[in-house]
Amino acid sequence: MISPTVFFVAIVSSMLINNVVLMRFLGICPFLGVSKRTESALGMSLAVMFVMVVSSILTYIIYYYILAPLDITFISTIAFILVIASLVQLVELFIKKISKKLYKGLGIYLPLIVTNCAILGVVEINIAQGYPEDYGLFNGLWVATTSAFGAALGFALIMFAFSSIRERLEAAEVPAAWQGVPVSLVVAGIMALAFLGLGGIV
Amino acid sequence: MAEKTKKNPMKKKKQQLGQLANFTKGIIRENPIFVFLLGMCPALAVTATLETGVGMGILVIFVLTASNIVVSLIKNFIPDEIRIPSYIVIIATFVTIVGMLTQAYAYALYQSLGIFIPLIVVNCLIMGRATAYASKNDVKSSIIDGLGMGVGFLAALALIGITRELFATGAIAYGVYLPLPFEGSIINTSMYLFNMNVFVGPAGGFIVIGIWLAIFNARGNYLKKKKEVERQAWIEEKKKEAAERKRKKAMEKAGEAA
């Protein structure tokens, strides 16, 4: 069995050190677009978290149990994006059937997730890490899943933090040219500087 | 449209002009990054140097133009129901192909762009142009639109890349990532004056784009203000003219009466 520290390290490193938004530049669109209100930021994060973890598992299985044995890993890009897109469709379908409330809460974010590069990005990174070499084919799945979960947590953390900052930013007096996105980007830059300091943790 | 132009040569000229405008609109007026904020992820991630930015831009131009061509070719055959998924498949196919070509013929670029090559699939710009433009227009203008938007994207990435590379390394190198037959550096201060590592990293990316956006906003605001002032002046003039006319009319009336 793999030691628990591997999972701990996977979570911390993908959540804080290699944060998807601030360090890997993934999911900038929702970061700028859906962070105006804390509520919507959290809704988006939740939807992303679910899709990210499940699609990590699915793509891992598809890559290592179907594409790799058939020696056709070169089609992984098209396979991954279609798997993610199908997953999103399925999730939407189930949410529609299960609960109206949930659909109202999360449904609006689901179509946006397909074009969210954070999902595809994390999936590609997970595959590029080559976990099976380090942990074995099956155990690697759990490490990949954990690190996808960590990445999603990191995304949620940044979305929440940034939406809170933005709520304050609304009240601040910003020069006309800097209003809106420019000042948001500079704020994000400063946040990224702060996150650089976490580099040595693991 | 085409039939009408045959009848009227003047209109044909206008349309040619329109094609040029169609090309240039993507570069400044509808710049994907600075105006529409499309494709921000690569704009931040691959612009640490000019060359990686330009490389990304070239790949995007290729994918964008190719998918625009295919989409506009098959726009009449695709049932509305499966339009979006078909486009995703087409784009993903081109991205996979472009990825393999890069890996084969520009390996250094492939390595430095990393996962951002497959991520072209989810670049909103490409999907956006496919649904908004290519699916409604003929092949020729779709190509021009794709090229124009792509060049605009490339120009924006290059601008960000130049800024970041200059501040980070004090030099602009070429031939490192792109498969050029020569290599060297365009500008080389060869001192550590500008050697600010923060611009290579994520923080620098955010801040540089933020600053450029602010600059473009300031310019936009200024133009708007100028336009507004001109409009006001024009309105004043019209008002004056109208008043003059009224006065004249009144005088004429008075003259007649007299």
Added chain:
Amino acid sequence: MSEYIIGTLVVMGIIALYMLTFLLNKKTDSPGDYKIDAIKCGACSNYACGVKQQFSEER
């Protein structure tokens, strides 16, 4: 030759899967009268346009 067949078949399989889920989802009605209007700005199903709108609203 077999590489062509296997590769094409797998790609087609995944496309079929996606289309199936897409059509299934499309056929499923949203609950109640609630209708999501995510793709407001036809150009792209992303928030970037949304940002642009917010941006101009803020001004």
Added chain:
Amino acid sequence: MLAKLRMALILFIIGSLSGLSIVGVHRLTEDAIAHNELMQQYDDYVVIFPDIDLSDLQEEDIDEDIIQRRIDAYDQNGDLLGYIFVGRAQGHSGMNTILVGVDPSADIVKVVISATDDTPNYAQIIIDDYLPNLSNQRIDEVDYDTSTGATNTYNSVRTVIDAASLHVAGDPAMEAYLSVFDDAERYATNFVFDDEALEEEINIFNAADEIIGYAYIAFIDDESVYIIFDTDDVYQATVSQDVDTSVYDDDIGTKIADIEPEDDDLGLILAELKDLLTNSTRVSLEYIARYFELYDDEDSHIGYTYVGIADGFGGLNVIDIHINLDGELIEYEVVRSNDTPDYINPVLENFEQFIGDSSLSEDDALADDVTVGATRSATSIYNIINAAFEAHAEREGE
């Protein structure tokens, strides 16, 4: 129905076109991609050895924590250019892959950082200012600069070089042993002398892990000299790069006891060795290398001195254990130790309670209040004394 069929047909066409074009481009590019991936590795090889023959690369997977691979580099004529060690070590952000090129005489040719996630400018400082200094130094005695900035990157380079130095092909000691014993497989330090000239006693093993000979490492004018004997203490050879050993060529095949050393540097060492080997008996136990017979001032045989060696805290501890004819501990003395005196002295005092005993109680010897902070010192002495008792019992049994 017709609409559905049409949709299915269109899907089929899109799918097959997309699949075929992807596979087609793959077939078109796969050779180029494979070539690129190979060239990327080889690029660094060429930087290290410009004359390398890429078609004749012999790679050996090592698969240790740090060193991953060793590549033997030959030139077009088939002459050995040197070795390349590929290692991975932790840099500032993520693992750095570092290549160390070593020539056959164990001098570093070039060090290349082939993959790094560290900040490019910092890595560049190391590449520009520090890596060139490493060239032409002996890999096992590299004089590292103190790096300012980019310490993590530089440390990863150090880690890989140090790890590679353990692997350096053409290990002079092993070569010396192989020149005498064709079947020599590995060697291990058996004993460390507290002596100016003599340094170590080495056991030479064959593939079946049997001892096939002994070697003594000595220093003459800062040059290592390997004096080699077989298991019957028959002189086999003296191997050294610079020291002239031909004087003793006539003695090859003679037992050490019968050699008459001359009055030169090597002769003095041989005389010392002769003295040692004729007066002591070898023991093959883990912590005890040999014993001497112990005589008192009137030359009567009163017991044995067992010379023990064990890992302490600061390196090897060498301790003499004196045991009388009844098997009781008379005395022990530290011949050599690098452990901190403050730690080892209380431990030594603690062992005084066993003087007169013929066995050790582990509980008393390693009592917690004594060994606090000095566990390794205490354990090493305990192991040596214990082994001395065992050796004594074994000798009595014979």
